[in-house]
Amino acid sequence: MTHVRGLVCRECGHRVRHGPVHICEQCFGPLEVDYDYSAIRAVLTRERVAAGPPSIWRYRDLLPLDDEPLVGHHVGLTPLVRARNLGDAWGLRELYLKNDAVCHPTWSFKDRVVSVAVSKARELGLGTVACASTGNLANSVAAHAAEAGLPAVVFIPVGLEAGKVLGTLVYGPTVFAVEGNYDDVNRLCSELADRYPWGFVNVNLRPYYAEGSKTVGYEIAEQLGWRAPAHVVVPCAGGALLTKIRKAFAELSDLGLVSGRGPRMHAAQAAGSGPIVTMIRERSDVLVPVRPRTVAKSLAIGNPADGYYAAQAVRESGGWAAHAADEEILTSMELLARTEGIFAETAGGVTLAATRKLVDEGWIGRDDPVVVCITGSGLKTVEALEPRLTEPVRVGASLAAVEAVLPELQAITTR
DSSP states (O other), X not given: OOOEEEEEETTTOOEEOSSSOOBOTTTOOXXXXXXXXXXXXXXXXXXXXXXXOSSGGGGGGGSOOSSOOSSOTTOOOOOEEEOXXXXXXXXXXXXXXXXXXXSSTTSBTHHHHHHHHHHHHHHTTOOOEEEEOSSHHHHHHHHHHHHHTOOEEEEEETTOOHHHHHHHHTTOOEEXXXXXXXXXXXXXXXXXXXXXXXXXXXXXXXHHHHHTTHHHHHHHHHHTTXXXXXXXXXXXXXSHHXXXXXXXXXHXXXXXXXXXXXXXXXXXXXXXXXXXXXXXXXXXXXXXOOOOOOSOGGGOOSSOXXXXXHXXXXXXXXXXXXXXXXXXXXXXXXXXXXXXXXXXXXXXXXHHXXXXXXXXXXXXXXXXXXXXXXXXBGGGOHHHHGGGSOOOOOOOSSHHHHHHHGGGOHHHHOO
């Protein structure tokens, strides 16, 4: 049973039927899913969620499908890690990491949004799925299209990390490497979406696709015993993830599943690609696009589609924002690995470095419960850290050979 009435414009409120459309014909504002919350309130309980499948589909009452989901049966319920070692290092009493780098088919949070978009594409009768991507989305679209038995067409900028390119090609999609940055790729895909009957998950299917990000917020609340943390720090590329996590907590509060106000939302971006953070910190109402230059390629979007709404969500929640320089990103990746045993991609380094700054600036209290979103695996961005790491110690296959070098390795022999 569906609780979705169609699509509605964020700006003027104009309503339209379901379809592969993302722009309002009346005012050119973005469309989003229109739910019947009174019908949801009549059926949705904590017990109903707990009895659901161990995936994002336990929250199906709040997701935009009419039929049974086609894919995504193994997506979601990623760990919420109590990061005691990192918390101690930073002087934080209650630090959590929402670790979407594990338990997903392609090791990033994009599996959440793509599961919804591919399932909706089939409902809408679209025979091909496609995307513009900085890497993680390409992996996920290719994998879920393969599972659904649908052809996939993927567009990426030239120069992505090798792991992300390989992690797309292995599923057999058609891949175009476009000479330009992500914003060039996205413009191209917008033109193609007008000409070909393909489901571009982050273009003409964007209203449905973005709803999958809400499941991050639902899981955080459920894993904390149906309570909201004081703060959530989110990496921003296009900005949709932050807006949808905030929407998730608002929905849960309105439906009576969590009590109290929602968390303060904080935006994290790389210094070389940070128009949303700049907009927030300058207290501006205008987002100024930039040309991305950062080691965090998954966040390298200079003109984010949801940037204005992400900044609005941060302000309305009482949150703030911080940039992270490349060196801070890499240092934070190493720190996370060496304190918590979690290898995050460069976007995780951005979020961690920004969190540290938000603590130092007083936006996050040291006794406050705070959740930091880790959105992808470091195995996808090994090039970033490789030059900083030491080489293995090469020895012969004998006890004598190992003992001969031990005195030089103080880190090993010191107890």
